[in-house]
Amino acid sequence: MMAERSFDRRKLIRLGAAATGAALLSGCDRLFDNPAFRGTLEEAEDLHRVTQRILGGQALAREFAEADMSPVFRANGSKSVADAIYRAHLAQGFAHWSLRVDGLVERPLDLPLVALKQMTQRRQITRHDCVEGWSAIGQWRGPRLEQVLALARPRPQARYVVLHCADLYHGKPYYESIDMIDARHPQTILAWEMNGKPLEEAHGAPLRLRVERQLGYKQAKFISRIELRASLAGLYGGKGGYWEDNGAYAWYAGI
Amino acid sequence: MSDIPVHDPDPHPALRGGDVVRRHRLSTRLWHWTNAVTLLVMVMSGLMIFNAHPMLYWGEYGANYDRPWLKIGSARVGASEFGYVQIGTRRFDTTGTLGLWQNADGQTQRRAFPGWATIPSRYSLAAARIWHLAFAWVLAGGLALYLLWSLVNGHLRRDIHITRTEWSPRHLWQEVRDHARLRFPAGAAALRYNALQKIAYALVLFGLLPLMILTGLAMSPGTDAWFPLAGELFGGRQSARSVHFLGMAALIGFFVVHIAMVVLAGPFNEVRSMITGRYRLPKERG
Numbered sequence: 001m002m003a004e005r006s007f008d009r010r011k012l013i014r015l016g017a018a019a020t021g022a023a024l025l026s027g028c029d030r031l032f033d034n035p036a037f038r039g040t041l042e043e044a045e046d047l048h049r050v051t052q053r054i055l056g057g058q059a060l061a062r063e064f065a066e067a068d069m070s071p072v073f074r075a076n077g078s079k080s081v082a083d084a085i086y087r088a089h090l091a092q093g094f095a096h097w098s099l100r101v102d103g104l105v106e107r108p109l110d111l112p113l114v115a116l117k118q119m120t121q122r123r124q125i126t127r128h129d130c131v132e133g134w135s136a137i138g139q140w141r142g143p144r145l146e147q148v149l150a151l152a153r154p155r156p157q158a159r160y161v162v163l164h165c166a167d168l169y170h171g172k173p174y175y176e177s178i179d180m181i182d183a184r185h186p187q188t189i190l191a192w193e194m195n196g197k198p199l200e201e202a203h204g205a206p207l208r209l210r211v212e213r214q215l216g217y218k219q220a221k222f223i224s225r226i227e228l229r230a231s232l233a234g235l236y237g238g239k240g241g242y243w244e245d246n247g248a249y250a251w252y253a254g255i
Numbered sequence: 256m257s258d259i260p261v262h263d264p265d266p267h268p269a270l271r272g273g274d275v276v277r278r279h280r281l282s283t284r285l286w287h288w289t290n291a292v293t294l295l296v297m298v299m300s301g302l303m304i305f306n307a308h309p310m311l312y313w314g315e316y317g318a319n320y321d322r323p324w325l326k327i328g329s330a331r332v333g334a335s336e337f338g339y340v341q342i343g344t345r346r347f348d349t350t351g352t353l354g355l356w357q358n359a360d361g362q363t364q365r366r367a368f369p370g371w372a373t374i375p376s377r378y379s380l381a382a383a384r385i386w387h388l389a390f391a392w393v394l395a396g397g398l399a400l401y402l403l404w405s406l407v408n409g410h411l412r413r414d415i416h417i418t419r420t421e422w423s424p425r426h427l428w429q430e431v432r433d434h435a436r437l438r439f440p441a442g443a444a445a446l447r448y449n450a451l452q453k454i455a456y457a458l459v460l461f462g463l464l465p466l467m468i469l470t471g472l473a474m475s476p477g478t479d480a481w482f483p484l485a486g487e488l489f490g491g492r493q494s495a496r497s498v499h500f501l502g503m504a505a506l507i508g509f510f511v512v513h514i515a516m517v518v519l520a521g522p523f524n525e526v527r528s529m530i531t532g533r534y535r536l537p538k539e540r541g
Binding site for chain 1: 299310316379392478480
């Protein structure tokens with residue numbers, strides 16, 4: 001039989017509880033400051049992307065009926081744009097506004113809003129999921145991003161589609177990016193209409209991205225320019241988006 | 256020192272109170288401590304994620320203009336400010352703990368869950384998501400491996416399986432009475448999980464943990480595209496988020512009872528048995 005060792009159990013338990021408490025309170029924060037540890041946790045993003053792509057393929061996001069729509073669709077992020085040129089376009093109903101498509105393309109384009117409206121349109125009622133946890137269901141209409149890209153003819157080196165936005169968020173230009181897989185997804189559209197009406201300023205007039213299988217911060221508003229790139233390095237913070245650069249949010253926002 | 260390997264929990268006539276036996280298998284011990292750390296990280300980082308939008312809804316959608324069934328917030332009445340938890344239309348004052356509290360530097364914070372309960376301790380949704388979504392793999396992978404291994408080595412059949420006699424109301428009532436009077440089995444009988452214990456473990460293994468994984472998946476817009484059933488099962492993404500939160504509360508409930516039972520049953524012996532596997536059988540009452 002095992003010899004009973006004499007232990008001051010109470011002391012041991014108290015010591016253990018104190019150590020556990022202290023370790024928990026500051027330990028996790030300090031552990032997270034360790035680049036190797038944090039890097040390991042952040043590796044999970046690749047796992048998420050690869051798993052979702054393998055299991056999901058080109059699956060479509062769920063679409064809903066009109067009866068399922070949110071009574072009020074919450075606007076988030078920048079709700080207005082200070083830029084003088086933008087405000088002039090807004091005052092003119094974007095009649096003289098055009099979307100710039102450039103970067104790694106054979107044929108850089110300036111597409112007026114009316115040209116975008118004349119292309120084949122897709123209408124979809126989808127759920128917008130914010131990273132914070134809330135959701136809203138709305139109806140969107142616009143041409144597929146793939147159609148717009150096809151007009152510009154992407155070069156083979158093009159791997160990312162960068163959406164440059166007209167707004168500054170906390171003083172910095174908002175932008176987002178997706179890869180060619182999501183860019184070519186059937187539900188990825190450049191929406192100019194929401195709930196049957198032209199996009200309001202708060203929701204990103206004149207044009208916003210809908211990339212339905214990702215979270216809200218990827219749905220770039222006030223799009224002014226689409227740039228195709230081989231890499232995201234060298235662009236702003238280099239992580240492919242405003243929140244990726246300024247908040248350590250994941251670039252792949254499918255979960 | 257002669258440890259007697261006991262992998263068959265049937266009462267062993269040779270064993271008496273005071274004997275030290277090998278109790279928990281390595282797979283059980285490894286999973287237990289991995290899970291202990293993982294659940295702690297999941298709960299604390301999850302509470303921080305909740306802080307980003309401290310409201311819960313039923314249905315597919317839900318945001319600031321919609322009516323939450325649960326909300327944690329703060330409000331000002333005249334000169335005084337208070338924190339509250341609102342369930343339906345009823346508000347409960349939780350100043351100091353939820354909704355309105357002071358951080359370690361004595362500054363007033365208006366967030367749902369306080370810094371001592373969250374990872375990280377300072378508000379950061381992005382960091383909490385990095386923790387939560389990485390450890391989700393550990394939780395799901397660990398559970399899958401453990402269940403598979405426990406099926407192979409017979410742990411589920413021998414130790415968790417609830418027999419017909421144990422299901423009888425008379426037996427269950429007797430166990431409830433024994434628990435209420437803090438009468439725990441002694442000698443070799445202490446090696447068996449009692450029915451209440453088995454029910455609790457089975458509920459966590461086959462109920463709560465899979466529920467947490469499923470409701471977690473249901474909140475992912477990517478998963479929702481190829482596995483819409485996850486969300487539809489619960490009546491929508493916001494319902495899944497609510498169930499995820501309630502499941503977390505149930506797991507904390509399990510944790511509290513679990514710790515209480517460990518303390519009542521002899522914390523040193525119980526913790527040692529989960530670390531080294533060695534367990535000293537409780538002595539029969541004289």
